[in-house]
Amino acid sequence: MTAPSLATPPFTAVATLVRMRATMLRRALRENPAPMVAALAGALAAAWLIRYAVTGDRHTLTVLAGAWVLGWIVLPLLLGGVRGRLRPAQLRLEPITTGPMTTGLLAASAVGIGPAVSLLALSALPVHAAVRHGAGPAVIAAAGALLLWLLGLVGSAVALEAVGRAAGPVGAVLTGTFTGTVMGISGSVWAVAPWIGQVLVTGPPPSAITVLRRVPSDWPLAAATAAPGPATALLLGLTLLVGVGVAAYTTLVRRVLAAGAPFLPRRTDRTPAPAEAVAPPAAPAASPAAAVPADDDLTPISRPISPAARPAEAATVIRGPAWAELDRQDAAEIDLVTPPEPAPLNDATPGPPAPPPAAVPVPVVPTGLQRGAVVAVLHRELRSWARHPLRLQYLTFAVVYGLLLGMLPLLAHVDLLAPWAGPLAVLWASAMAASLVGLDGTALWMPLLTPGGEIAETRGRALAWLVVALPIGVLLTVAGILVAPGVDPLPALAVLPAVLAAGATTPVWVALLRVRPVRDARHPTAADNPTDIVSVLLALAGPLLAAAPAFALVVWGPDGLRPLAPVAGLIAGLAVGRGALWLADDRLARRGTEVLAAAGDRSAPPPPAVPLTWDPQWYRENRSTAWALVLLTAGWIPVLPQGLLVLVLDIRGGWIVASHLAGGARTGVALGMVGLGAAMLLTGLVLWGRRPLT
Amino acid sequence: MDETALKIRGLTKTFGTYRAVDQVDLTVRSGTFHGMVGPNGAGKSTTIGMAVGLINPDAGTIDLLGADALADRPRARALTGVLPDGLDFPERLTGAELLRYCAGLRGIRDAAARIDELIEVLGLVKGAATPLADCSTGTRKKVGLAQALLHAPRLLVLDEPFEAVDPVSAAAIRRVLRRFVAGGGTTVLSTHSMLLVEQLCDDVTVIHQGRVVAAGPVSEVAGEIGLEERFVELVSADAPGSADLSWLISG
Structure with missing residues (x-):
């Protein structure tokens, strides 16, 4: 008789994981303004990239797209964006096999602000192709951009499980070096501003373009303008990279499901010290200590232990196995009733405490810096x-x-x-x-x-x-x-x-x-x-x-x-x-x-939820939280439309104050707006952080 | 002479809409062991957390050794040793380093001898040299107890002190606690072990659904039927159901 499969059906498993992630995201958005802040900042950057795609250099655009995907992979490791992610280690006990688990986790990881904003940013590639070359190349570029997005998605998942799981000091230093190097290389680009300016306007030098042809972020636009054969090869190359990423992630997931970790787990057991030598298994138990479980997890529980080898515990047993046989004469030698000498924080603790005094004197409470x-x-x-x-x-x-x-x-x-x-x-x-x-x-x-x-x-x-x-x-x-x-x-x-x-x-x-x-x-x-x-x-x-x-x-x-x-x-x-x-x-x-x-x-305790409908009573009772919400909402108006959008995208409009001015005054007003908005947001964050938790 | 080490009146705590502790009264006599028992989620740890200052109560008074503990937290902190359940330590320190850290925090000079004695008495020779993050629950309990005792407090408040502790270490801990109480100290311990309470405690308070449902000397609360059966009687009204789960054995 064939036993029925006990594993969760693949589609159900994938759908469940996606729903779990969506629930986590909804809750995060409701309880914490940080994801929305990140979303707005990301959307602004993506909008700038799309705008650059309309008029900018094709090769520079691919460099920026590549940097975006790289940042998508690395930044979450650095800034804690992985906290809300589903991981295979959390689901080890579920009856989900490796395939559906991998698919489900990847699909779940696509539900989030990072993937959404990245998809928006990478749409700059088909936009560029559409403007420069027409609809057909735009479709090819869109397919390439989608593959590039999948590469980022899978790369992020692999980085989370592989790099992000490195334990111990060596792994920590390696992870810090890796993230610091990536960020340092990305950041140092800005240090050579004239070169950057030249790159943005005229594109990278010819030697760099030769190298860029080997970079995957260049392939979507290269495919858009190539002959059918090479275009297919470029898209297949991207597909192959995604496949390699998926295979690597599948391997990691399989190992986590089987062993609890993607790599060999860190050893926590240590060789017992000579004083704690293990007695031969055949040795008869000389005392109850022989059957005593280990006092910590560094020793196997079933290991028989020689009383002589563990003086403290052996002595305990020799004195008698039952607490009732307490002998005050030879029991604990430690003085538990004498206050420390001298003990500034306890010097009012009475000496002989039995019987206790009617009112224990008030100890000296430190009022200043306690150096010790x-x-x-x-x-x-x-x-x-x-x-x-x-x-x-x-x-x-x-x-x-x-x-x-x-x-x-x-x-x-x-x-x-x-x-x-x-x-x-x-x-x-x-x-x-x-x-x-x-x-x-x-x-x-x-x-x-x-x-x-x-x-x-x-x-x-x-x-x-x-x-x-x-x-x-x-x-x-x-x-x-x-x-x-x-x-x-x-x-x-x-x-x-x-x-x-x-x-x-x-x-x-x-x-x-x-x-x-x-x-x-x-x-x-x-x-x-x-x-x-x-x-x-x-x-x-x-x-x-x-x-x-x-x-x-x-x-x-x-x-x-x-x-x-x-x-x-x-x-x-x-x-x-x-x-x-x-x-x-x-x-x-x-x-x-x-x-x-x-x-x-x-x-x-869970923080009190902000009501989603108008509740005057709640707002009366939570004024500081309400002010925080007002500031966190309104603070973006001076920061974005009145400030950054003027400075970055040069937008104009009747209600935008800076657009009525010119030159230094315009820049100054826009910068002032950014400062005003930043102050509002900062105040809002402080108030939000101080909101009562009960 | 004040015979009361800890006197709690009307202690109340609500988390959101859930009232974890509801008008709890608790009296702990000086120089005694006092057990606190109750089902999971009864409010024991919350009550202990409020008594020692880890949780702010919504209402109620706490008198500790003759003074208002809520009004004078520093005094209460100096007189109390606490072993909380489930809270972290500075996990990168070894047990011995943790004890030295505690001695420094409390300004205990020449604490080395005390620390050595505690390590020896509690069987922590190996555990004291291991980072706490790598220690078992039992070893962590013993290290936690050592830090609670280090400054020779007047009141010990211990949340599940014997959880995951091996029998030999448990015997050593009992002996240390008995020595402490024999010397005039007072111990409040929260536990799920009725046997432990019957063997060790003078008084017991039974908490259920955030309220005190029985309190007094152990012998009086237990009556003729023993504490375990009495406890089941006291909380059985809300005990889990009696469905026979026939599906569980059908396969």
């Missing part, structure tokens, strides 16, 4: 920076990114940015620290339950970041100065202290304001990166604000005062840093329990 507590947090943080895979990844990314942004332009004989390698690395180290509270899970409960623990927590975190970032910033800055001796180093030297001082505390505040819980605080991977783009932008805002006065003094200040710019940078950095520290202290002191709840998925 700060040092304790500092040590904890430094160890975490050295051991936590995601922190290592962040740090590596910041160093590589800063280094490449500063040094890569040297290849184009542009040495202006070399001294900036240090400040740029520090800036990104600050930005990437914007999610550390969520990354630590619910470990925040320990300082929250300690007198003065909140103050120590914020200062210890900031100090540890400074200890890590200061040598990096100084070393890279000095290296940049030595590499480019002809460049005035004063601007970089003025900005460095500002970004260091402000960068130490701003991410602490942001991490407490926008807690993004990590899925598994014990064994997070690069794919669990909780950092989101809004947190990154907020964390960048503080150091940039602090750097502005010193930079302005160097560039526009009188010559006599220019040497004082580093001092100005330090003062501004300290001022911004102190302000951010005050905000962090206030956040932790007033909303510590809410921050803790937000850091723990299991304990966090």
Whole structure:
């Protein structure tokens, strides 16, 4: 008799996974404005690309399309855009076979803002073909663009499972190096602005065009203008690449379903220490300890253990197996009733406690900085920076990114940015620290339950970041100065202290304001990166604000005062840093329990949903949340139509203020609008972050 | 003399529309073991979380060793040792490093001897050298208990302290706790083990659906039938159904 298939039917499996992803997306859009912010920014960029496609150079367009697909693959790993993705590891216990699982996961990954915006952006290719060559080539280019989009979709999925799953310090450093290199190469393009301008207007040089022919993003437009044979070959090439990607992803999914991980799982067991040697299996159990389960998962549970080999536990057994046989004479030798000597935080704890006094004296509560507590947090943080895979990844990314942004332009004989390698690395180290509270899970409960623990927590975190970032910033800055001796180093030297001082505390505040819980605080991977783009932008805002006065003094200040710019940078950095520290202290002191709840998925109550219909009562009871919604909605008006669209797309209209002006006044008004809108959005985000969770 | 270590009155907490804790009263005598029992989702952990300051109550008062714990959180923190259930540690630290971190946070000088003793007594010699992220649940419980004891608190609040702990370690923990209580300390522990409560606790509070349904000395609450049966009686009105699930055995 043939047993009926127990696997979920393929179509049902695929449809279910797509529905799951759609539900997750709907919920994310409703609960958090960040995806909508990203969608608007992406749509703006896609609109610019389509506009460029109408009049721009064909080869430059393919470069931009390729950069877009590359960014689509890499950026989610870096900015936490994978948090809402479905992964095969989550579905291991479901009766879905590899084929439907792969198809379903890929189809589900197409449901999202990134794929939608990317599809819009890549439509620039058929638009270009239609404008330049007519309808027929446009259809071929559309097919090629669709294949390119599929390549991005599959590449993103493979990167998430392969690169994003790399565990351990080596994997973390490799991931940080990879993402930092990709971003550094992409970002350094802007460092050679004249070359970029030339590329945008006249296209890449002939030598680059020869290389571009081998790049897949060039193939859709190449196919559109080629003879039928070569065109077919180009499209088949794209199809083949998509097929290779699908095959790679299928392999990864199969391995995850079979083994729980795409690669060999990391070993967590270790060779027992000699003192914990394993007794021969045949040895008779000399005491109940022989049947004792291991005290942790580093030893197999069934392993018999010699009492002599485990002195502490053996001694426990020898004293007697039952708690009832407690003998106070030889029981715990530890003194649990004497307060620490001297113990500033406990010095009011009475000495002989039995019987307890009528009223326990009030202990001395720390009112100022507790140096010992700060040092304790500092040590904890430094160890975490050295051991936590995601922190290592962040740090590596910041160093590589800063280094490449500063040094890569040297290849184009542009040495202006070399001294900036240090400040740029520090800036990104600050930005990437914007999610550390969520990354630590619910470990925040320990300082929250300690007198003065909140103050120590914020200062210890900031100090540890400074200890890590200061040598990096100084070393890279000095290296940049030595590499480019002809460049005035004063601007970089003025900005460095500002970004260091402000960068130490701003991410602490942001991490407490926008807690993004990590899925598994014990064994997070690069794919669990909780950092989101809004947190990154907020964390960048503080150091940039602090750097502005010193930079302005160097560039526009009188010559006599220019040497004082580093001092100005330090003062501004300290001022911004102190302000951010005050905000962090206030956040932790007033909303510590809410921050803790937000850091723990299991304990966090769902935030109150915003009513989808008009509910005056709700708006009366949630004024700050309502203001946040108003600001987050209206803030885009000055940013986009009144600001960026004027500056980028040169739009005009009766209600657009800047379009009534010309020249510098027009630019100034547009920039002012961007600033006004940014302030509204920032205020809205702060209010949104402070909304009550219950 | 105040005989009460912890006195909770009218404690209430609502998450959204779900009332997790509803007008809970709880009295814990000084120098005793006090057990808190209840079905899953009864409100035990929420009550404990509010008592120690991890969750803000919506209403109610908490008197800890003669003073208002809600008004003076720093004092309450200094006098209380807490082992929460399900919360993370700084996962990259080893057990020993965590204890040194806690000693630093609380300003305990010369804590090395205490830490060594705790590691030895709780059988943490190996676990203390392993990053917490790689430790088993049982080892994490023991490390958590060590950090709760480190500053010699007056009140210990332990949420499922024996969960996943092996029998030998459990015996060691019981001995440590008995020593603590014998020295005048007070221990509140939340557990699902009625046997543990009967063996270890002086008093017990039964919480069900966010309310206290029984409280008092263990012998009085348990009566003649024993605590386990009494507990089932107290909460059985909302026990799961009795369908026979015939489909489960038909195949």
